[in-house]
Amino acid sequence: MRIAIFGATGTVGRQVVEQALAQGHEVTALTRSAANLAIAHDRLRIVQGDVLDPNSVERAVSGQDAVIVTLGNGRKGVIRAEGTRTVMEAMNRMGVKRLIVMSSLGVGSSRGNLNFLWKYVLFGMLLRTAYADHEQQERYVLASDLDWTVVRPAAFTDDPATGTFQRDVAPDAKGLKLKISRADIAAFLLEQLTDPRYVHRTPGISN
Numbered sequence: 001m002r003i004a005i006f007g008a009t010g011t012v013g014r015q016v017v018e019q020a021l022a023q024g025h026e027v028t029a030l031t032r033s034a035a036n037l038a039i040a041h042d043r044l045r046i047v048q049g050d051v052l053d054p055n056s057v058e059r060a061v062s063g064q065d066a067v068i069v070t071l072g073n074g075r076k077g078v079i080r081a082e083g084t085r086t087v088m089e090a091m092n093r094m095g096v097k098r099l100i101v102m103s104s105l106g107v108g109s110s111r112g113n114l115n116f117l118w119k120y121v122l123f124g125m126l127l128r129t130a131y132a133d134h135e136q137q138e139r140y141v142l143a144s145d146l147d148w149t150v151v152r153p154a155a156f157t158d159d160p161a162t163g164t165f166q167r168d169v170a171p172d173a174k175g176l177k178l179k180i181s182r183a184d185i186a187a188f189l190l191e192q193l194t195d196p197r198y199v200h201r202t203p204g205i206s207n
Helices: 011-022 054-061 079-094 108-113 116-126 128-142 182-191
Strands: 002-006 026-031 044-048 066-069 098-102 147-153 155-157 179-181 204-206
Touching: 002 011, 002 054, 002 079, 011 026, 011 182, 026 054, 044 054, 054 079, 066 079, 079 098, 079 128, 098 128, 098 182, 108 204, 128 147, 147 182, 155 182, 179 182, 179 204, 182 204
Parallel strands: 002 026, 002 066, 026 044, 066 098, 098 147, 147 204, 155 179
Antiparallel strands: none
16 A cells, blocks of 8 residues: 555654555655655655645645554644644545544543553643643544544553554553553554554554
8 A cells, every 4th residue: 555654753653664664565754854764665755844834744645545643742742733633634635535643542532541650640740741732633533534543552662563462442441551562553553554443443552
């Protein structure tokens, strides 16, 4: 498939690019600088630009079969939500329907999965702005008429891919490890390209 990836230079996005290329997909990555990605492949097309710039985003989205958004901004806000909205607007203009967005476990109906530390200390105080950014990001996506899937992963680790993580975590599930490898997150995001079961759904994934 032809896939546009936004957030390709992030720790998860880079995994998505590498795994997508390994699976034979044609990948377009938007980045402010090609040097930030440092991946060379004959099926990788790099578009230099900003995710908040409609023209740049439109160049990346044009002609794609699907779009994957793995935008991150650390503790800061704005980029996840507003970048995703810019991507969706470009998709509507270009007639691209399939959208896969990485959010976070604990957002929306998955808040009950969090333990005290994550709910009240990390997302409650230290990462409050990032959490609010994800909440707004999801509001934009869920209100759209695209064929969207919002994936909610637990905290990232650098562990190798296992494929044994829990998929579609129930909102009342307790005792989760609340972590998952970036490689497993990327694999699950790419699974959504051909698996329709989570269209218009918000599956949580965690060990």
